[in-house]
Amino acid sequence: MKASQFFVSTLKEAPADAEVVSHKLMMRAGMIKRLGAGIYNYMPMGLRVIRKVEKIIREEMDAAGAVECxxxxxQPAELWQETGRFDKMGPELLRVKDRHGRDFIVQPTSEEVITDIARQELRSYRQLPKNFYHIQTKFRDERRPRFGLMRGREFTMKDAYSFDRDVDAAGRSYENMYAAYCKIFDRFGLQYRAVAADTGAIGGDRSHEFQVIAETGEDAIVYCPTSDYAANMELAEGVALIASRGAETQALTKTPTPGKSTCEDVAALLGLPLARTVKSLVLATDELDKDGNIVKTQIWLLLVRGDHDLNEVKAGKVEGLKGGFRFATAGEIEACFGSKPGYLGPIGAKDVKVVADRTVANMSDFVVGANEVDFHFTGVNWGRDLPEPDVVADIRNVVAGDPSPDGKGVLAIQRGIEVGHVFYLGTKYSAAMNATFLDENGKPRLMEMGCYGIGVTRILGAAIEQNHDARGIIWPDAIAPFTVVICPIGADRSAEVKAAADKLYDELKALGVDVLLDDRGERPGAMFADWELIGVPHRVVLGDRGLKEGQVEYQGRRDEAATKVAVGDVVAHLKGLLKL
Amino acid sequence: MKASQFFVSTLKEAPADAEVVSHKLMMRAGMIKRLGAGIYNYMPMGLRVIRKVEKIIREEMDAAGAVECxxxxxQPAELWQETGRFDKMGPELLRVKDRHGRDFIVQPTSEEVITDIARQELRSYRQLPKNFYHIQTKFRDERRPRFGLMRGREFTMKDAYSFDRDVDAAGRSYENMYAAYCKIFDRFGLQYRAVAADTGAIGGDRSHEFQVIAETGEDAIVYCPTSDYAANMELAEGVALIASRGAETQALTKTPTPGKSTCEDVAALLGLPLARTVKSLVLATDELDKDGNIVKTQIWLLLVRGDHDLNEVKAGKVEGLKGGFRFATAGEIEACFGSKPGYLGPIGAKDVKVVADRTVANMSDFVVGANEVDFHFTGVNWGRDLPEPDVVADIRNVVAGDPSPDGKGVLAIQRGIEVGHVFYLGTKYSAAMNATFLDENGKPRLMEMGCYGIGVTRILGAAIEQNHDARGIIWPDAIAPFTVVICPIGADRSAEVKAAADKLYDELKALGVDVLLDDRGERPGAMFADWELIGVPHRVVLGDRGLKEGQVEYQGRRDEAATKVAVGDVVAHLKGLLKL
Incomplete structure (x- = not known):
């Protein structure tokens, strides 16, 4: 491609509404252009990256035996009504009425449609397993679209759906997709981690997020550097940090802690480690009658160590909290604890179910609120001062340094951006839509399903969050808009420069290299700034002076400085770098 | 591709709602699957064709210097309100409200958005010309979607938009796209014709439809087999079929024609050629005040020869009818003509403007209605029996055998399916949206635009309407889902057959041939029927008996019978056919 035939449009400054670095750089590099909130035009420079991402996905999905449709x-609302998602999904599902007043939705995913296809097309066990995918425009009407392509409303996603005869076969389909995803992300050239994730109501252990590592990521990824353990924060298991409960050495003492309502403040006041304090969180569950009226409310006290945080997803797995919970009101707290938040604790609480985190359950001589404003108890011990907890469970976020649940090291935490997800669906959709096949005995059976998504446009944002510097984007070779840029200096004045640039361009093109020749006639500074901002990974500069000495300059996007390369060697030099 | 890794799903019978052959065959061949009225899933077999169509379009658009975005x-409604299309377009424009109640539309085309991009990005004459295109999902909420992909609601379209500094440059962009379209349609391997079309209010002569020739086409294409004249029915010029008016030889005679209200019946009754009769059509134009109330109505009588038909688009170009017209009511006709339709004519009509077709203006001794039920006038002559017409114009459809307007032969008519359109827009959108650039003198000027569409998914329907037989689809090589299918017979029983099939498959793949190996283990009859229905253009059959004699069978999809080819020659044979 020659720049004069393409469309290069860079900005010195990012628009004010661009919050994160990937958004800013994509706007500045002329890759996207805002059309509305969370809706972007993909400009030629950005579309080239999207197409490369799509091509890699397509090749690996095909190689894994998935079939593109x-x-x-x-999509008509009827199918979405069959699974109940038309009603259950909130306003993020964009709804449309056609000219006849019939309901439609703008697809956020396609479980319903693919299950409808499967129940019509896949009639016999002989046709299974089958995995269909498509790469298609999606819409999610986010309440607050932001971060450019990271949380847009209209976006491109690859979603795949597998259909299997039984759970074992579905497991193989899952493993097959997991492996394909690893190949895809390897080929992108991005640092990523596949982390175990929560399966929610579906159950089982088959849910993995593919997270691109980036300091700016919204998600915390928990992993063990000395083993292959990796999970997201919701699933990462917090083990008891105290192997067994220590002996009681202190007496229960009601201690004044005036104005100290946080564990940090109390520990500081008392000169104790934060790890000796226990945090109290009060939840409520409501029992409803058939008309939806509350007939009974249960108050729950959840205890985590002062230096830990409650994980609400984990709390939601506690028996009794599974059906959903809310935080208790001030009135409910007053009624059960006789005190205000900040000084709450398990001692003397009425009609409250106590859930202790595994670590808290093994603590001794600890500190809790005294259920009286400006007072805490110190020297608290289970059994002696208060009954054993009703439930002991893992309800906290793990922290760096925790033992890895696999016993093979300690946990570390890094930030990530979720760009892919493989998920075992079981019969959730096939049951709702009666998608059956005939087994070997001619009996109808529900298909076992899995779904597998990759946020195509989100990959761009994640790649940039991971790979950028003060000058701009640093694309990995595989998904760069152009792999090599040729910058001739003064080609309008020097026939030699022009000829050498054209020759190099032709040679690289003949090798199948995605090369751009910058024939815009820009000054060197502006030209270099553009391509550094845009993030082309390899640059060759040709100038009169260098050519006279038989040399050109090569600079990788991450290189500190340019390297002189003999004109005759530059193609070989690039072939080596590009592994051609 | 091996069939076992793909998805082949054929039907013996087409669903009842499939009206046209392309719709029936695509459904039977498992290329599309209906999701809702005018909304289709593109199944793997159909998607392969779409991708090949898109690839050809993309390559030729890129080669022509257009840039993909x-x-x-x-799309937000605001831009569509700027051009007025949000209000002007009827219910075929699908409208959506987001969660905040803001108006959006589902794009049917993208003039507004590209003009918005252009007015921001193209600031200087140095950046022009520029041509942006995209291949994207479109939606038009057709009142009566039908004919499968030919008139769907959701469809894929390539739309391109050119921006130029002046009319001359816009003309070059237009010619460039016209040439690119010819290359695209040549590469599809379809019989097509580029026909001049009406430019409506834009004016000028830069509008061409690309019509795929098919007997079942909705459009009539007018062309001259001995010259390059081609136009659609709206634009094809009807010349006067009588060079100059003949002498009067008959007296005006009021003749009883009881119950004969059509020209055909009257001619038969009177024993005259149909070409001696004149058909009367009554239109009305209303003059409105500023509140939209009718202040004056003018009645128009349009006269075409009895064997001709009025063309309403041509009528709309007559001075006085340009602002829009309607057919007159029974009451208005009675008031002006004192008669009922079927017996109307220009003689004695009150306050009526008479528009005569060019041919009618040169007729003599002709027959018209007498403005009295059951009577016609014969021997009518202009000037003697009635005033000269107020307007003489080309207001009829041409018919086969008419002289070509270029004087180089006679016109023929064939049917076509419009699949592409190149159109000069002028400043229609740039003026509405103030899309200006700075010219050499630093003065802002409106950009001259053109738009260029190809109905990607419609191409599939049109290709099939043109190329099919009783057994199914006959794809041209370039857009076939697979170019070659290998059908091994009894590969499960014969290692030799299996080995030969695999070897041929590998050899063709190595040559880059898009080959499918049918390893499903189907019986020969079912296998052949499937691939004939699906329309793969080249088939190689390998069987035990043939291989013993060192032979395989080749059959082109249009061939009557198979040809025996030596095993060792089959690759060379195919290379010859595929021009590799």
Whole structure:
């Protein structure tokens, strides 16, 4: 490609509404252009990256035996009513009425449509397993779209759906997709981690997020550097940090802690480690009658160590809290504890179920609120001062340094951006839509399903969050808009420079290299700034002076400085770098 | 590709709602699957064709210097309000409200969005010309979607938009796209014709439809087999079929024609050629005040020869009818003509403007209605029996055998399916949206625009309407889902057959041939029927008996019978056919 035939449009400054670095750089590099909140035009420079991402996905999905189809953007509401998602999904599901007043939705995913196809097309066990995918425009009407392509409303996603005859076969389909995803992310050239994730109501252990590592990521990834353990914060298991409960050495003492309502403040006041304090969180569960009226409310006290945080997803797995919970009101707290938040604790609480985190359950001589404003108890011990907890469970976020649950080291935490997800669906959709096949005995059976998504456009944002510097984007070779840029200096004045640039361009093109020749006639500074901002990984500069000495300059996007390369060697030099 | 890794799903019978052959065959061949009225899933077999169509378009658009981008499916209403199309377009424009109640549309085309991009990005004459295109999902909420992909609601379209500094440059962009379209349609391997079309209010002569020739086409294409004249029915010029008016030889005679209200019946009754009769059509134009109330109505009588038909688009170009017209009511006709339709004519009509077709203006001794039920006038002559017409114009459809307007032969008519359109827009959108650039003198000027569409998914329907037989689809090589299918017979029983099939498959793949190996183990009859229905253009059959004699069978999809080819020659044979 020659720049004059392409469209290069860079900005010195990012628009004010661009919050994160990837958004800013994509706007500045002319890759995207805002059309509305969370809706972007993909400009030629950005579209090239999208197409490369799509191509890698497509090749690996095909190699894994998945078959590409294309399901519509606008889908009839009927199928979504069959699974109940038309009603259950909130306003993020964009709804449309056609000219006849019929309901449609703009697809956020396609479980319903693919299950409808499967129940019509896959009639016999002989046709299974089958895995269909498509790469299609999606829409999610986010309440607060932001971060450019990271949380847009209209976006491109690859979603795949597997259909299997039984759970074992579905497991193989899952493993197959997991392996394909690893190949895809390897080929992108991004640092990533596949982390175990919560399966929610589906159950089982088959849910993995593919997270691109980036300091700016919204998600915390928990992993063990000395083993292959990796999970997201919701699933990462917090073990008891105290192997067994220590002996009681202190007497229960009601201690004044005036104005100290946080564990940090109390520990500081008392000169104790934060790890000796226990944090109290009060939840409530409501029992409803058939008309939805509350007939009974249970108050729950959840205890985590003062230096730990409650994980609400984990709390939601406690028996009794599974059906959903809320935080207790001030009135409910006053009624059960006789005190205000900040000084709450388990001693003397009425009609409250106590859930202790595993670590808290093994603590001794600890500190809790005294259920009286400006007072805490110190020297608290289970059994002696208060009954054993009703439930002991893992309800906290793990922290760096925790033992790895696999016993093979200690946990570390890094930030990530979720760009892919493989998920075992079981019969959730096939049951709702009666998607059956005939087994070997001619009996109808529900298909076992899995779904597998990759946020195509989100990959761009994540790649940039991971790979950028003060000058701009640093694309990995595989998904760069152009792999090599040739910058001739003064080609309008020097026939030699022009000829050498054209020759190099032709040679690289003949090798199949995605090369761009910058023939815009820009000054060197502006030209270099553009391509550094845009993030082309390899640059060759040709100038009159260098050519006279038989040399050109090569600079990798991450290199501190340019390297002189003999004109005759530059193609070989690039072939080595590009592994051609 | 091996069939076992793909998804082949054929039907013996087409669903009842499939009306046209392309729709029936695509459904039977498992290329599309209906999701809702005018909304289809593109199944793997159909998607392969779409991808090949898109690839050809993309390559030729890029070669012509157009730059690909991608504009959103869901577009904010504001831009559409700027051009007035939000209000002007009827219910075929699908409208959506987001969670905040803001108006959006599902794009049917993208003039507004690209003009918005252009007015921001193209600031200087140095950046022009520029041509942006995208291949994107479109939606038009057709009142009566039908004919499968030919008139769907959701469809894929390539739309390109050119921006130029002046009319001359816009003309060059237009010619460039016209040439690119010819290359694209040549590469599809379809019989097509580029026909001049009406430019409506834009004016000028830069509008061409690309029509795929098919007997079942909705459009009539007018062309001259001995010259390069081609136009659609709206634009094809009807010349006067009578060079100059003949002498009067008959007296005006009021003749009883009881119950004969059509020209055909009257001619038969009177024993005259149909070409001696004149058909009367009554239109009305209303003059409105500023509140939209009718202040004056003018009645128009349009006259075409009895064997001709009125063309309403041509009528709309007559001075006085340009602002829009309607057919007159029975009451208005009675008031002006004192008669009922079927017996109307220009003689004695009150306050009526008479528009005569060019041919009618040169007729003599003709027959018209007498403005009295059951009577016609014969021997009518202009000037003697009635005033000269107020207007003489080309207001009829041409018919086969008419002289070509270029004087180089006679016109023929064939049917076509419009699949592409190149159109000069002028400043229609740039003026509405103030899309200006700075010219050499630093003065802002409106950009001259053109738009260029190809109905990607419609191409599939049109290709099949043109190329099919009783057994199924006959794809041209370039857009076939697979170019070659290898059908091994009894590969499960014969290692030799299996080995030969695998070897041929590998050899063709190595040559880059898009080959499918049918390893499903189907019986020969079922296998052949499937691939004939699906329309793969080249088939190689390998069987035990043939291989013993060192032979395989080749059959082109249009061939009557198979040809025996030596095993060792089959690759060379195919290379010859595929021009590799």
């Amino acid at each position: 294309l399901m519509p953007v606008i | 991608l504009m959103p499916v869901i």
